[in-house]
Each structure stands twice: as C-alpha cells, then as structure tokens.
Amino acid sequence: MTVPPLAPYPASRLRRLRQADWTRRLVRESEVRPADLIWSMVVHEGEGKIPVASMPGVERLSVAEAAKAAVRARDLGIPAIAIFPHIDPSRKDATGSIAADPDGVIPRAVKAMKDAAPEVGIMCDVALDPFTDHGHDGVVEGGRILNDATIERLIEQGLMQAEAGADILAPSDMMDGRIGRLRGALEGHGHHDTLIMSYAAKYASAFYGPYRDAIGSAKLSAGQGDKKTYQMDPSNTEEAIREVALDIAEGADMVMVKPGLPYLDILRRLVDEFRMPTYAFQVSGEYAMIKAAGANGWIDEERAILESLAAFKRAGAAGIITYFAPWAAEKLGA
Template identity: 45%
Template sequence: MQYGSFPAYRPRRMRDGELARTMIRETGLSADDFIYPLFVKPGTGCRDEIPSMPGVYQVSLDMLMAEVNELLDLGVHYVLLFGIPASKDEVGSSAWDEHGVVQEACRIIRAEAPSMYIICDVCMCEYTSHGHCGKLDEDGYVNNDATLELLSNEAVSMARAGAHMIAPSDMMDGRVGAIRAALDEAGFERIPILSYSTKYASAFYGPFRDAADSSPSFGDRRAYQMDPANAQEGVREAFYDIAEGADMVMVKPALSYLDVLRRVKSETGFPTVAYNVSGEYSMVKAAAAQGWIDEKRVVLELLMSMKRAGADMIITYHAKEAARWLSE
C-alpha cells in the first residue's frame, strides 16, 4: 500500500482535537468489554478488602447483590465467580456441593439480577486442603486424569445452580472435553465453555492467592501451567481446547503476553479473552498510591492495549473504575 508523503500527507491533521481523533480511532473500549471477578465467601455481613488488592473485596452472600447492582449500574454485565469455601479437603469436594458458596451465589444473582451474565471459574485450588488444582497421587503429583472427574462434577453442579458459562482454569490436559461431555450428558448442552487455554505459570498471580485463599501448601504449579518462554505452545493449547469443545479461549496473564494474545486471536480466529490479572492490577494501584502515575490514563491505556492486541473481552479488577471513567 502506497501513502502520500510530506507535505501532502500530514497525519497530525487527524490528531487535532478529540472529535478528529475519535473519527479515525481504530480500537474501542467500553463497559461491555469487561468481566469482573467476584470473590464470595461464607458468613454474613462480610465485605473484606483484600490487602494486596485495594478496592477488591471478598463478600458474603448477603452482601453480594450490592456488588452486582453497582456493576449493572456502571454497565458491566459479566461476572466471574470464585468461591472461598467453608471447608476444604484433599479432593476439594466443596467445589461440587449443591449448596456451596458459588452455587448459592448463582441462584441469588439469577433470581435478583437476571440481566447479569454469570461465568463460574472451575478449578480445585480454592477447595483443596493442599491448594493444588487437582487430586494428588501419593508422591504429591497432581493426577491429571483422576482430576477430570472432579472438575466435571464441579462444572455440572455450577450449571445446575444457574451458571451461564463455565470457565475451567486448572490446566489439566483434556479437561475441556471431559467437561463438555459431562455438561451434555447432564442436559446442559447449551452452556458454553470459556477455557483458560493459554495460562502461564506466572509471578503475576501473587495477590490472587490472597483473594481466593488458594496458595499451594508445597511446591508450585509449573508442572501444569505453561512456561512463560513458550508462545507457540500457547497457540497449540488454544487449538487443542477448541477441538475439545471450547467456545471461547483465554490468554492469562494479559500484559506481559500481548504477543501471545495477538497470535491466539489471529491464528485461531476464535473469541478470545484476556485476563488482566491481580499482580498487574496491584502494581498499578501501588504506583498510583505513591503518586507516580496518572491512574486513570494508565488503566485505560493498559485495557486498550489488550483490546488492540485482539481481546474480545477483558477480565479485569479495574472494571468498575474503568467503566465509570469511560462514562464521564
């Protein structure tokens, strides 16, 4: 493609004023792009701020609708539910308890806010006493195939409770296919799957483990989450999950993996979600608290970069404030 040259072509003409810039803006950002993570816990009257994530809370079920209604008022219509269970055991059986905290949260939101779209995270780490994402063998290794049944039980339980979408985040091989089969067999063939297809073993997850009380009691998760050095493998993982029945795929984290996000979107052509994770959020909050950055401009620029790289949706703890800023 040939372009004119200076002085005939002057790109600054279309940068002169907000209305001119808006006319040729290539990427849009709105509250419709955001999915907000919500952490629900047992008890009553609880709205506990997460120390490492200022402005983000664990809430009890009686406080849930205040959060949901605030989001709806801001134009955010998607939530991703995480549960902090009342009890944990070796296999995470609270995950598929029909009266578990996430299941009850689904029922409350369905009844009181039918316009909110509920996505349920499916993993074992919040529910197991050891904090790993599946069932352990005697030597402490996470048994991939034995875990698939547990994840399927959890997914079906959440679908029964009213989840609109299931989002497996565990990184077990074959879990999308297993969950798809279980959902279909239980009569939930209309429930889509958002797969955490391309999820890296990242240092950016630190604050989330405070939020979900999910730190592993030994070792780490590098045996099942991806090596940050691998981009091509990330694309392959997305294709594998699509073949198993995923309806959307994800790249997590977002900010340090924009190159992978672009490749996953371009090469698969599938709806792609970016997870703007806890460490990315907390770094911005910490710098803003020191007065080192303009928080509003930085947040909106970061979210725009994810959209520009190919994200159709963004899971972000900034959703409330970003939606508020975008409406100003």
C-alpha cells in the same frame, strides 16, 4: 501486510489527525466499552465485605453483597461477572471435597445473583485450588498432580455450577482433556446452552500472588512444589497454539489468555490463528501494580487503567476479565 504508499511530507502530515479531540476520536481504531468487561469478583462464606489487603479497592463479598453487585453490573452495562470463592481453611482438604457442594458459597452466590439481575451472565471458575489444603489445582498423589482423577472432580464441580444456573464454566486447571470431558458431561445432563470459556493459555506466572491472598490460597503447602507441571512455561508461544487448538476441538466456545499484559503477543497470535472469541485476564498482580504505583504518585492511575484496558482491545481481545470493571464502566459510561 502491505502499507499503502503515502504522499511525502508536507503533503502528508500525520499530525493533522491528532490536532483536536474530535479528530482523535473520529479516527480511533479501537475503543473499550463497558460491554467489553467481565467483572472479576471474590465471594466469601460470611457476611458483609472484607477488604483484600494486597488489592486496594477489592473486597471479598458475601452472597448478599454479590447479588447487589450483580445489579450494579447490570446498571453499568457490564455483561458478565466471574466469581471466585474464598473458603474457610478449616473446610479444605487434600481432595477439595467441597468443591461440588450444591449448598456451597458458589452455587448460593450464582442463584442470588441470577435472581437479582438475570440479565447479567455469571461465570464460574472450574478448579480445585480454592478448596484444597495444599493449594494445587488437582488431586495430588506422591507429589504428582493426577490428570484424569482431577478431571473427574472437575466434572462434578462443573455440573453442580451449571445446575445452580451458571452461564459460563471456565476451567482454569490446565489438565489435559478436561474441556472435552466437561462438554460431554454438560450435553449428557441436558446443559446444552452452558458456555465454556477455557483458560486455554494459562501461564505459570508470578502475577497471581494477590489473587491467592484474596481467595485464601496464598502459597502452596511446604513440600508441595509448584504449578509448572500443568500451567504453561512463560517462554512458550507455539505451545499456546496447540493448547487452544485442542480446547476448541474439544468444544470450548471461548478461549482465554492469562495473565494479560505480559502476554499480549500470545493474545494477538491466537486471535489471528483461530478467529475465535478470545479474552484476556488482567490478573491480580497487574491490578495491584497499577494501584500501588498510582498510590505512590509514580503514575497517573486513572490513565494507566484505561490505557491498559485499551491495550487488550488493540491486541484483538473480544473482552477483558478485570478487577477494574466497575470503576472502568463508570468512567467509560454505558
């Protein structure tokens, strides 16, 4: 991009535009609003609220509490909520067989939230890891993640979520071809208006730890390896372009970069390349770091939260999935 010529100093004094709050607001290039936020939320099978130790301020919510949260989101101007399940370990198995249970906590939460606040969009994670006893996002055989067998399970799960009333399905598994298969299944079952937000560029990151604590999948079972054969290498950029291109071609309505702040370069590149609604997920590790540093007095927590959200907008994000959503919406004002 060519920078227009500027008059030399002192004719040009860039600080003129910074001298007062009103001038800074007048020339601000990007700004975060409550409408830019998707509230990331964990729901559990029991009653009440359960604090998540590694994420101060975040709680697992019962179905009833999730419905109340949907009303709060509506009142704060937050347009959508992304829900993730915490499942009793005794109910998990090697294939994640209850992931498509129509009476499970996710469909019950979706129905309760839509009844309480139908104006708020509900996004569901399409993945098996919260339901498997080994912690992987797919069907495992001989130490390998089976791509096509996993997709079959994901289609069952996604159709169940759509039937429950989910507005957005968000496959986070990173299996090849799952967006096209899921889109075809939705069309074939009459769910023509169900949106797909693909976790298109999801990296094998160290920043997911607190989330796994929150959903009760803190670590992979012994001998089960890692997720590097399906989540992306943090060193790669061009691979993200290919992943997103494929997912758009297969029918994704929106795409996502995960994690957020460590991958702002990826976010900017995808926005420039595809001009598609592109979202960033400010993941649990990012949340926990800001909260921990703030609690220790090492940073100004409130300013750091707002600055981090502004970074996503500045990089071109259409919106941000974040655990900070309700706090930020209250701070920013509807």
